[in-house]
Amino acid sequence: MNADSCLFQFHRQNLGYGASPVLPDLTLKIYQGERVALLGESGTGKSTLLRHLRELRPKEVAWCPQNPSLVPVLSTFHNIYMGRLAHYSVWYNLANLVRPQAKPKAEIGELADNLGLGSQLWQSAERLSGGQQSRVNLGRALYQNRPIFMGDEPVSALDERQADALLQLLCVRHKTVVLALHNIEQALTHCTRIIGLRAGRVVLDAPTHTLNAADLSGLYQVA
Numbered sequence: 548m549n550a551d552s553c554l555f556q557f558h559r560q561n562l563g564y565g566a567s568p569v570l571p572d573l574t575l576k577i578y579q580g581e582r583v584a585l586l587g588e589s590g591t592g593k594s595t596l597l598r599h600l601r602e603l604r605p606k607e608v609a610w611c612p613q614n615p616s617l618v619p620v621l622s623t624f625h626n627i628y629m630g631r632l633a634h635y636s637v638w639y640n641l642a643n644l645v646r647p648q649a650k651p652k653a654e655i656g657e658l659a660d661n662l663g664l665g666s667q668l669w670q671s672a673e674r675l676s677g678g679q680q681s682r683v684n685l686g687r688a689l690y691q692n693r694p695i696f697m698g699d700e701p702v703s704a705l706d707e708r709q710a711d712a713l714l715q716l717l718c719v720r721h722k723t724v725v726l727a728l729h730n731i732e733q734a735l736t737h738c739t740r741i742i743g744l745r746a747g748r749v750v751l752d753a754p755t756h757t758l759n760a761a762d763l764s765g766l767y768q769v770a
């Protein structure tokens with residue numbers, strides 16, 4: 548990798564909240580074009596790392612949070628549209644709320660079809676299943692249309708087939724991807740690099756093609 552393509556860099560930094568580091572003494576680089584999976588047990592620091600990565604390039608990162616924060620009374624269309632609120636003027640956003648405009652209608656309609664939400668486009672979020680809500684959450688992040696995608700377990704509420712299809716979709720639409728995942732197979736299938744965390748330390752960092760499921764299962768064993 549050449550130095551110009553380095554997007555994120557930490558050198559011996561303590562990352563965390565206030566005075567208490569969750570990831571002490573972290574050294575890490577992430578390059579353009581990489582698809583990185585963060586693996587490790589619950590509470591090991593994956594979300595914390597994503598948070599600090601996002602802070603380095605806030606305008607370039609499409610962000611898919613762990614818990615969908617949908618507006619319950621608004622439709623799938625409007626909840627996905629919220630991904631680009633900052634991109635349009637207040638007047639356009641208001642007009643689109645009252646009467647959906649042709650351009651976002653076409654764009655979000657196509658996206659919703661890709662997410663398997665074509666039939667739920669005008670249904671309010673409160674009437675969607677948990678898996679459908681999580682796909683709307685993902686749709687909102689995809690609609691942000693930014694070069695880097697970061698997701699915190701973005702497909703964990705979905706069945707295996709849907710999860711694979713949507714991971715493929717987000718990888719096709721973004722040059723650089725960083726995902727916190729709990730599923731080893733998904734990491735091996737969709738990512739080019741795997742970073743394993745244990746208790747706030749990077750204990751594994753390797754290209755996916757050099758790893759297999761057995762190498763990664765150790766991340767989930769009690770030390």
Ligand SMILES: Nc1ncnc2c1ncn2[C@@H]1O[C@H](COP(=O)(O)OP(=O)(O)OP(=O)(O)O)[C@@H](O)[C@H]1O
Pocket residue numbers: 564569587588589590591592593594595596727
């Ligand atoms: N806002 C916060 N303020 C203080 N501590 C926090 C905050 N968010 C998380 N932590 C702490 O940081 C540690 C790492 O949490 P983090 O959410 O990064 O783990 P994770 O690997 O993403 O877990 P999971 O897989 O369960 O989402 C935990 O001990 C958690 O209590």
